[in-house]
Amino acid sequence: MDLGQFIIQNFQEFLTYTAFANATVGNLIMIAVGAFFIWLAIKKDFEPLLLVPIGLGIILGNIPFRADAGLEIGLYEDNSVLNIFYQGVRQGWYPPLIFLGIGAMTDFTALLANPKLMLIGASAQFGIFGAYMVALAMGFEPSQAAGIAIIGGADGPTAIFLSSKLSPNLMGAIAVCAYSYMALVPVIQPFIMRLLTTKKERVIKMKPGREVSQTERILFPIIGLLLTTFIVPSGLPLLGMLFFGNLLKESGKTTRLAKTAGAALNDIVVMLLGLTVGCSTQASEFLTFNTIKIFALGAMAFMIATASGVCFVKLMNLFLPEGKKLNPLIGNAGVSAVPMAARISNNLGLEYDRHNFLLMHAMGPNVAGVIGSAVAAGALLGFLS
Amino acid sequence: MKRTKILLSGLLLVSTSAMMAQGAKNIRINEVLTNNTASIQDDYGQNHAWIELENTSFTTYNVRGMYFTTDKSVLDPKMSVPERIKRMSVIPSGDPRTQIGGRQHLIFFCNSNPAQSKLHLSLNVPMSEPLWLGFFNGNATELIDSVTIPALAADQSYARQATNKWVVKSAENVTPGIENFIKTDETKDAKLKREDPHGFGITLLAMGIVFFCLAVLFIFFWVFGLIMRNIETAKKVVNTQPIKPITKTVEVTHDLAHATGNILQDGLKTKGIDKEVYIAVISMALKQYQDDVHDVESGIITIKSKDTGWADESNQMTHFSKPVIPTSHNAPRIPTTPEIR
Numbered sequence: 001m002d003l004g005q006f007i008i009q010n011f012q013e014f015l016t017y018t019a020f021a022n023a024t025v026g027n028l029i030m031i032a033v034g035a036f037f038i039w040l041a042i043k044k045d046f047e048p049l050l051l052v053p054i055g056l057g058i059i060l061g062n063i064p065f066r067a068d069a070g071l072e073i074g075l076y077e078d079n080s081v082l083n084i085f086y087q088g089v090r091q092g093w094y095p096p097l098i099f100l101g102i103g104a105m106t107d108f109t110a111l112l113a114n115p116k117l118m119l120i121g122a123s124a125q126f127g128i129f130g131a132y133m134v135a136l137a138m139g140f141e142p143s144q145a146a147g148i149a150i151i152g153g154a155d156g157p158t159a160i161f162l163s164s165k166l167s168p169n170l171m172g173a174i175a176v177c178a179y180s181y182m183a184l185v186p187v188i189q190p191f192i193m194r195l196l197t198t199k200k201e202r203v204i205k206m207k208p209g210r211e212v213s214q215t216e217r218i219l220f221p222i223i224g225l226l227l228t229t230f231i232v233p234s235g236l237p238l239l240g241m242l243f244f245g246n247l248l249k250e251s252g253k254t255t256r257l258a259k260t261a262g263a264a265l266n267d268i269v270v271m272l273l274g275l276t277v278g279c280s281t282q283a284s285e286f287l288t289f290n291t292i293k294i295f296a297l298g299a300m301a302f303m304i305a306t307a308s309g310v311c312f313v314k315l316m317n318l319f320l321p322e323g324k325k326l327n328p329l330i331g332n333a334g335v336s337a338v339p340m341a342a343r344i345s346n347n348l349g350l351e352y353d354r355h356n357f358l359l360m361h362a363m364g365p366n367v368a369g370v371i372g373s374a375v376a377a378g379a380l381l382g383f384l385s
Numbered sequence: 386m387k388r389t390k391i392l393l394s395g396l397l398l399v400s401t402s403a404m405m406a407q408g409a410k411n412i413r414i415n416e417v418l419t420n421n422t423a424s425i426q427d428d429y430g431q432n433h434a435w436i437e438l439e440n441t442s443f444t445t446y447n448v449r450g451m452y453f454t455t456d457k458s459v460l461d462p463k464m465s466v467p468e469r470i471k472r473m474s475v476i477p478s479g480d481p482r483t484q485i486g487g488r489q490h491l492i493f494f495c496n497s498n499p500a501q502s503k504l505h506l507s508l509n510v511p512m513s514e515p516l517w518l519g520f521f522n523g524n525a526t527e528l529i530d531s532v533t534i535p536a537l538a539a540d541q542s543y544a545r546q547a548t549n550k551w552v553v554k555s556a557e558n559v560t561p562g563i564e565n566f567i568k569t570d571e572t573k574d575a576k577l578k579r580e581d582p583h584g585f586g587i588t589l590l591a592m593g594i595v596f597f598c599l600a601v602l603f604i605f606f607w608v609f610g611l612i613m614r615n616i617e618t619a620k621k622v623v624n625t626q627p628i629k630p631i632t633k634t635v636e637v638t639h640d641l642a643h644a645t646g647n648i649l650q651d652g653l654k655t656k657g658i659d660k661e662v663y664i665a666v667i668s669m670a671l672k673q674y675q676d677d678v679h680d681v682e683s684g685i686i687t688i689k690s691k692d693t694g695w696a697d698e699s700n701q702m703t704h705f706s707k708p709v710i711p712t713s714h715n716a717p718r719i720p721t722t723p724e725i726r
Contacts, residue, residue, distance in 0.1 A: 111606075112606055112610065113610075115602070115603045115604075115606040115607045115610065116603055116607070118599040118600075118602055118603040119596070119599060119600065119603060121599055122592075122595045122596045122598075122599040122600070123596075125592065125595045126592065128591075129584070129587070129588035129591060129592055130588075132584050132587065132588060133583060133584040133585070133588060136578075136582070136583060136584045137583070141574045141578070142573075142574050142577040142578060142581075142584070142587070143573075143574050145584070146587075210610070210614065212610075213613050213617065215613065216606070216609065216610065216613055219609070220606065223602075223605060223606075224602060227598065227601050227602055227605065228598050228602070231594065231597065231598050231601070232594060232598065368599060371598075371599065371602070372595050372598075372599055375594065375595050375598045375599070376591060376594075376595050379590070379591040379594045379595065380587075380591060383577075383587055383590070383591065384573060384574075384577070384587075385573075
């Protein structure tokens with residue numbers, strides 16, 4: 001073989017390795033979706049910390065290559081770098097680490113100042129179970145239905161944790177759906193909140209919460225951990241890490257650890273989680289009719305969760321004396337999208353009364369929603385695994 | 386302090402040994418075949434009596450150094466450890482196969498020569514006689530599991546059921562290396578689909594659990610909050626003291642000036658106000674500097690070394706009242722006193 005032939009032959013073979021030779025329409029669609037996510041994050045400021053890694057992950061996961069070449073580069077190929085990162089999602093150890101960070105960043109003072117707000121966090125979990133029933137009616141298996149329904153908890157890590165255990169085949173779609181809807185909370189929720197409340201209700205002013213002592217703040221993660229995990233031990237990885245992170249924050253003696261858990265560690269895990277979740281949406285796995293159904297169910301779960309939170313506050317108001325009534329606009333914050341949902345309560349409250357600041361009141365149900373969704377995931381795991 | 390350390394070390398030791406014992410307790414005798422004529426063969430094609438161990442946990446456990454025995458006299462608590470060991474057959478170390486994964490099984494051949502393989506034991510297992518088999522922890526004292534095996538016909542095994550009862554299994558049903566009884570129940574999914582096709586049951590149960598959890602938390606912290614509020618109120622009443630007349634700022638500044646000399650000297654000319662502000666700013670800057678490292682950001686007071694190409698003292702001094710003199714970035718940087726921006 002002369003040099004010319006050698007070069008031509010190898011160049012032709014090289015061409016078969018390129019993405020141009022292996023691209024499918026599906027890949028191109030998904031790359032466009034990834035680019036759209038990045039645009040939403042940067043241009044529209046929709047949860048950039050989540051959507052930038054996910055968006056780039058989608059692009060990365062859809063770069064076509066010759067699967068039979070044994071390059072060990074794809075997410076689903078054993079021992080590839082991406083596959084190693086993906087183990088955190090598959091084995092479910094990223095979500096508890098994120099919960100550690102959430103615990104270290106979350107201030108439960110608003111909840112402790114007015115503990116009855118915890119019940120709003122519970123009521124918003126109706127979204128999960130409403131979607132569960134509809135998913136069953138749509139023909140999903142119970143374990144798949146539970147994995148999809150957890151999107152209604154508005155909690156990405158919980159959705160990944162539960163779907164990795166119950167419905168690993170749908171995890172990519174569920175994770176992208178959960179994070180997308182979390183980013184779209186400002187679009188989905190206000191409409192439902194306006195629909196279900198009167199103008200008079202929207203201007204209800206709530207009294208500021210009482211001062212919470214450090215003893216209470218330290219005891220909360222310990223008692224909370226014991227009470228919740230004794231009832232739902234299957235929620236241990238999430239609840240354990242959430243309360244551990246919070247104890248680091250509140251103990252007053254482990255500030256350095258709390259800072260690391262809430263900042264550096266959390267950022268690292270968010271980057272790896274977002275990227276690998278995005279990568280898992282390879283066109284061949286992602287572009288199916290099931291994905292469309294999951295997105296529809298996810299949207300419905302979010303709407304039910306928001307509506308049930310608002311309606312539950314209205315129900316509570318029937319039993320509360322005048323002067324202690326709650327503003328129903330904090331009901332949407334029962335979903336665990338922290339602090340986006342609480343911010344929406346505040347913004348909507350200010351829209352109707354520029355002196356009515358609801359942020360701290362809404363943070364109560366918002367953090368209760370985090371606990372509620374982790375408990376709901378634990379309960380579903382216990383019933384279905 | 387020393388006593389606390391000793392106590393903590395003791396507690397740690399006790400809890401560690403308890404955890405290790407807990408791991409060993411998950412290993413149990415699962416199936417035994419004493420008269421092997423046509424069951425599994427070892428690597429040399431020989432038929433030996435065999436014992437199957439099962440790790441009932443989900444954690445890997447290494448059984449090296451643990452003992453088998455068929456001599457019931459070791460149950461005598463007064464027997465010394467060396468005497469016990471003489472009557473036992475040890476599982477040798479040095480073979481990775483002695484590490485049993487979660488829910489996995491491991492087979493040991495008996496009546497054999499340990500030199501053949503680490504899984505071959507010299508343990509004496511009579512062929513067709515009833516026998517007692519004991520499995521001991523590495524200390525040769527703690528009995529982990531035991532079973533009394535009836536006389537078995539050729540290739541029959543004695544196996545543990547899920548209910549922990551033992552049964553004789555015929556030759557064709559012997560299951561070395563796997564579970565003794567394969568479950569053929571319907572899956573949980575199928576069962577749920579049949580019993581709760583619309584999901585109402587699961588919804589009611591799971592929502593009930595979520596509400597119960599958060600309601601328990603609510604009640605606990607509501608009651609606890611009331612108690613804490615009462616305690617706080619009581620403390621406030623006890624600590625309330627008549628208000629003392631406040632010393633004027635200027636008087637305090639005078640006192641401080643005596644103590645600190647130059648620092649407040651200029652401040653006294655302006656009744657101490659300027660210097661107090663500076664002191665507050667410096668304190669705040671130091672606090673922010675110690676709490677977190679910041680770049681030049683709006684709303685953050687930053688301590689930054691002053692860049693200067695000159696080593697003369699006047700440039701190294703910090704002049705609070707004068708604007709910062711711009712200097713060349715290319716010039717060598719000399720660490721100087723902090724500058725507040």
